[in-house]
Amino acid sequence: MRETLERLGIMRQGARFAQHGEHEPENTAPLVLVACSGGRDSMALAALSRTVCASFGVRCGAVIVDHGLQQGSDAIARQAAQRCRRLGLDPVAVRSVHVEETGGGVEAAARQARYQAIVAVAQRCGASAVLLAHTKNDQAETIVIDLLRSGGLDALAGMPQSFILDAVRFARPLLSLTREQTTGICQDLGLSWWDDPSNGDGFDADEELPADFPLRSRVRHSLIPYLRRFSGSDIVSHLAAMAQTAALDKEYLDMQADHVAASAVLSGPACAQAGAAAAAAAVLEPASGASRNSAPDPADSTPALAWSVDVLRGEHAAIRRRVIAHGLSALGIAASSRHVEAIDRLISDWHGQGPVSLPSGYTAIRKKHVIRLCQDGAHANR
Incomplete structure (x- = not known):
């Protein structure tokens, strides 16, 4: 905790x-x-944070x-708030949210x-930092889930x-710290906690969780223990160290x-010409005002982002694809490795291949020595 605060630039007052x-x-x-859910991990974090922050005058x-x-x-939220207040945390805010599932799953929406x-x-409180209670177990589970869903180096890196x-x-x-250690902290301090039933803690170790349980819960309850038995080693610590x-x-x-990217990303007006000067950052411009009844050529749309082929062509594929992925992410495009x-x-x-169709109605198309990323209103509404 002390090291975390100091890394954040929060020093003794x-x-x-x-x-x-x-x-x-x-x-x-x-x-x-x-950030407290009332579970064992976040209650342990709340207690540790209160102690260390007090010693820092924070x-x-x-x-x-x-x-x-x-x-x-x-x-459950009110109980968590009461426990935090009894620990001496102040202020304690409880917020209710509406979770709207938009195709990425309930977990992602939540x-x-x-x-x-x-x-x-x-932002309203002017907080210097927010602490999250993810443990070594959460890190291992995240790596396994990301490997199942995507893969690559970023999956192995886990949570930052x-x-x-x-x-x-x-x-x-x-x-x-492991989940066992946060449980021990709560027990040593006499702290109560809430176990989320969706985690499957009520099931026996050899009992399979139903398929409608969240993927993380099934990885935690079944896959990680299997990998531990199969390898005969501490797979959680191994995955966390690899991360x-x-x-x-x-x-x-x-x-x-x-x-x-500082050289490869071109400004919107310049990307119509192959030899345009490079800009220092991506230019995020409004999409073209295409009508619902028309389907203009993506090459004629106002680009939201453009890359110089001449700059990227000389780079290693690992760098090229990371530049592309960062650009898509900056636009909020939920693209897969296949799109990249x-x-x-x-x-x-x-x-001379045609344009690449992307989520959210975006299209990537090459024109001479420039790749233009455009959002076509007609395409998005099709």
């Missing part, structure tokens, strides 16, 4: 906070929020999100709604220790890709 006894932080001291609060997906979820609510609370979302800084201090190494490789590749590879072929294997 004065010498008196290093002395024995309880010292009230100043009202102007930095505020750290704990204010410590909590935010609880009620997804409304289970009967009585509002009461996660998006949760982060939006947490960001809103953190820290990240920024909408100018709010998030950190995960418990990635070096640390892969994260360093990912960080380096991301830095190289960002450097290349298809766009990359417009660079490395160009033989």
Whole structure:
């Protein structure tokens, strides 16, 4: 916890906070929020955060999100808030969200709604950081899930220790602890917690979870224990250690890709010409005003993003594809590796092929030495 706060630039607010006894932080001291579900991991994090923040002279609060997906979820959220207040956390905010499934699954929709609510609370409170209670077990499960869904280096890197979302800084201090250890912390401190029934904790170890349970719960309950028995080793620690190494490789590749993108990404007006000057960052422009009854050529649409083929052609495929993936992500396009590879072929294997269709009505098309990424209103509504 101390290392996490220091990495975030949150330091001890004065010498008196290093002395024995309880010292009230100043009202102007930095505020750290704990994202708390009321489960064992987040209750352990709330208790640890309160202790360490007090020793730093830093204010410590909590935010609880009620997804409304289970009967009585509002009461569970209130109980979590009461437990946080008894620990001394202040402020404690409870937010109810509406989870709207839009095709990516309920889990993804709930996660998006949760982060939006947490960001809103953190911004309103002026929080310096938000702490998440993901453990080493969560890290291992995430890697397995990402390998099942996508693969690649990013899947092996797992969850980062820290990240920024909408100018709010998030950190995960418990990635070096197991779920057994957070359970022990709660037991040692006499803390009560809530077990989410969707996690399948009520099932016997040799009992298969029904197929309608979340994928993460099935990975946790069945697949990880099987891998542990099969390998005869601590698969959770092995996957978590691998994630640390892969994260360093990912960080380096991301830095190289960002450097290349600074030259490869062209401004909207310039991308109509093959030899246009490179811009320092992507230019995100409004989509063309195509009518619902027309289907204009994607090459004539105002580009949301454009890449110079001449710049990207000389780069390694690992860098090219990362530049493409970063650009798609910046536009909020939920593209798969198949989409990224298809766009990359417009660079490395160009033989006059047609446009690449992407989610959200976007299309990537090569015109001479420029790849234009456009959103066609008619295409999106087709």
